Amino acid sequence: MYLLTAQQDPYVTAGHADDLAAALLAKGVSVTTETVPGSQSGGHLLTDVTKPKTLAWIRAHTSSPAPPAHQSADPPLAVHPNHRRTVPNDAPPAARLFLRPTAETPIETTHAYGEHARQQLDAYYQPGSQPQPALIVVHGGHWYEGDKQEWAATARWFAGQGYATFSINYRLNTDAPWPAQRDDVNSAITWIRQNATTFAIDPNRIVMLGSSAGGHLAAMAGTHANGTDLLRGVVALSPVADPNLGYTTGQTEGATAAQVKLRDHATLLTRCSPDPSSASCTSQWTDTTAKHHASTGDTPMYLIHSQQDFVPATHSTQLCEALTQAHVPCTTETTTGSHHGGALFQVPGLRDKVLTWLKAHD
Known part of the structure; x- marks a missing residue:
């Protein structure tokens, strides 16, 4: 080591x-x-x-x-390095799950949507005369780590399904406190819309896929102002939709290493521990919680967890309840096992269900 x-x-x-x-x-x-x-x-x-x-x-x-020559260089799924980590990573498993079904190779380019080094995105798209829908992928990593490149194989696969796909980075909690991360995601959406012609996309057909902390940011984008003004649909894998809940879970006796890490980095994100006596701190934590922003006109969502996910499905069921009360379509799903974030794509058939949902909403 x-x-x-x-x-x-x-x-x-x-x-x-x-x-x-x-x-x-x-x-x-x-x-x-x-x-x-x-x-x-x-x-x-x-x-x-x-x-x-x-x-x-x-x-x-x-x-x-x-x-x-006849063997794949990818490690078997059972021994993929991500599965051996004490604290799970949100990135998808081995790239073989996302091999493109066609021989076409998308154009791959990197662009800055802001001045900070983390304000960059990778674009994967097929040139064409007809505008195509766009998918924005937001990586996770406790708001503290992670990179757009971890989702490259996933982005290429979705590019093969008819989406111009954009995998984005954003400022981490060591770079800036909340709401810089939400601001960056919204800035990336705006930049993509402004450059729709470059990538042959329809700026009114943009959907988003986020994982773990990235799922939180996707949910925040979908509930920011009138979410449907920017996004047609949000799929979130293990979203930390309520960082305050993540904090309290990490405080409990028997909390896992991943839950303690989530607690610590939610605290770093807000720059304070939850404190009812501090109006500014309470406001900061409230602002990070997606359900508090749910309103009519928000983006339809599909929120997915596993039964033993260290980010429990309660995060999503509470958000869905708030969205439903605001007459916004929202679906939650809990799979078997303990998959987290991108590893949920190991669940048989789930990747295709996500694709079907996206196509129904783009």
Whole structure:
């Protein structure tokens, strides 16, 4: 294991890495630790200095003979790295689930929709004379991590189903507090609409797919003002529709590592712990909760969880109740198992159900 920290990281001190390294070494596990100057945290630790070192370590620990020509280089689903993480990632499983059914290859380009380094999107689209619908994909990662590239295979698959697909990044909670993340998603929607001709899309036929924290942002986009002014439909996989609920779940005895992480990063997102005595803090937490924004004219939604999802379906059932009261169509579904976020696409038939729902609403 390679553990990289910064000396003045304000969120995760180097002591975390030291304790983990000591425990791993005691078990005979090879560990490399490095502490660099500065106060970077998370993905910001990857600088021009640390990137080559990180890449060299990864290559040294992943080099292996190429698989025979008749075998797929993708790992079997059962041993995909995402499934071994203590804290689940929201990204989809192995790319083989999203192999395109045609030989056509979409155009792939990257664009900035704002001035911040995180305000970028990847576009996957087929040129054509007829405007096509657009799908915006919003990654998750506790608002703290994650990247648009994690959803590249999914984006290519949807591009093969007739959607110009846009996988977006947004400012993380280490970059800016709420509501910067919602603002970025709305800015990305506006940018895509303004550039509809470039991508041969119909600006009035835009739908959104979000996962985990990205599902929260998708739900927030769909309930912001009149959601249907911007989006025709929202599909959210394991959406953290109520960060306050995520906080209280993470506070309970027996909370999982993922739920504790969600609690901590919801706190970082709002820059305060829920405090009824603080009007400004209460307002911030209320503003992050999608059900408090539900109103007539919002975007229809399809919200999906698994039975043992660390983000329970209560997040979505409460949002759906609020939307239904506002006469907005909303559907929830709970699958078997413990899949979270993009891993829900492992559930047989679910990907096609999502596609069918999107096509009915775009």
